[in-house]
Amino acid sequence: xxxxxxxxxxxxxxxxxxxxxxxxxxxxxxxxxxxxxxxxxxxxxxxxxxxxxxxxxxxxx
Amino acid sequence: xxxxxxxxxxxxxxxxxxxxxxxxxxxxxxxxxxxxxxxxxxxxxxxxxxxxxxxxxxxxxxxxxxxxxxxxxxxxxxxxxxxxxxxxxxxxxxxxxxxxxxxxxxxxxxxxxxxxxxxxxxxxxxxxxxxxxxxxxxxxxxxxxxxxxxxxxxxxxxxxxxxxxxxxxxxxxxxxxxxxxxxxxxxxxxxxxxxxxxxxxxxxxx
Numbered sequence: 001x002x003x004x005x006x007x008x009x010x011x012x013x014x015x016x017x018x019x020x021x022x023x024x025x026x027x028x029x030x031x032x033x034x035x036x037x038x039x040x041x042x043x044x045x046x047x048x049x050x051x052x053x054x055x056x057x058x059x060x061x
Numbered sequence: 062x063x064x065x066x067x068x069x070x071x072x073x074x075x076x077x078x079x080x081x082x083x084x085x086x087x088x089x090x091x092x093x094x095x096x097x098x099x100x101x102x103x104x105x106x107x108x109x110x111x112x113x114x115x116x117x118x119x120x121x122x123x124x125x126x127x128x129x130x131x132x133x134x135x136x137x138x139x140x141x142x143x144x145x146x147x148x149x150x151x152x153x154x155x156x157x158x159x160x161x162x163x164x165x166x167x168x169x170x171x172x173x174x175x176x177x178x179x180x181x182x183x184x185x186x187x188x189x190x191x192x193x194x195x196x197x198x199x200x201x202x203x204x205x206x207x208x209x210x211x212x213x214x215x216x217x218x219x220x221x222x223x224x225x226x227x228x229x230x231x232x233x234x235x236x237x238x239x240x241x242x243x244x245x246x247x248x249x250x251x252x253x254x255x256x257x258x259x260x261x262x263x264x265x266x267x
Contacts, residue, residue, distance in 0.1 A: 022152060025148065
């Protein structure tokens with residue numbers, strides 16, 4: 001899959017989100033579930049590595 | 062030397078998360094700014110986690126899906142053009158990822174049920190099968206036996222109680238002295254392993 005296809009798909013997907021669905025998403029902020037801080041931090045590091053690697057890798061022509 | 066707090070929880074990041082627009086944060090991430098990256102993570106982590114939790118209710122499944130959501134989001138953050146809000150863009154990714162996970166789990170449950178029924182049928186007709194069928198069945202059983210030996214006793218017990226005694230998650234949790242989440246997670250992982258074992262057994266049997 002190339003980047004353009006991915007772009008189109010994610011934009012279309014989000015355009016279809018109804019207000020009701022977005023409200024459901026916002027409610028995620030209010031869910032009182034305890035998050036494992038180690039998981040959160042481990043994921044943060046992993047994602048940052050991913051972003052850094054992606055930004056430093058030259059795009060293929 | 063005092064232990065340094067994770068960068069994502071520093072007051073500077075919280076301040077940035079509270080003040081900067083989504084567009085500013087995304088532009089920062091594309092410039093490899095860790096501050097902006099952390100601020101976006103801080104802004105949306107709880108929302109995504111809570112949303113996924115409401116759909117799946119199982120901590121290990123939730124963590125798996127949350128990781129997938131953020132991986133997809135950060136990998137394709139440059140694709141967000143701002144025609145919709147970042148929140149609704151993330152919502153689309155979170156909803157699709159959670160739904161795919163649910164579908165995969167259901168499909169896996171179905172495969173386990175079919176495999177179980179197949180084994181029962183094979184057992185019933187073992188006396189009528191050809192020598193080649195019997196050999197294939199024997200190979201599958203060998204693989205399954207090996208894999209079951211590799212899981213700890215309580216995982217095997219939980220699996221047996223669920224699939225051979227049809228006990229509920231609550232009943233199993235009480236019997237094996239674990240939380241409901243731990244039992245669900247154990248059942249999921251054991252099932253996954255057995256499905257893979259059955260597949261590899263059948264593959265080896267040709």
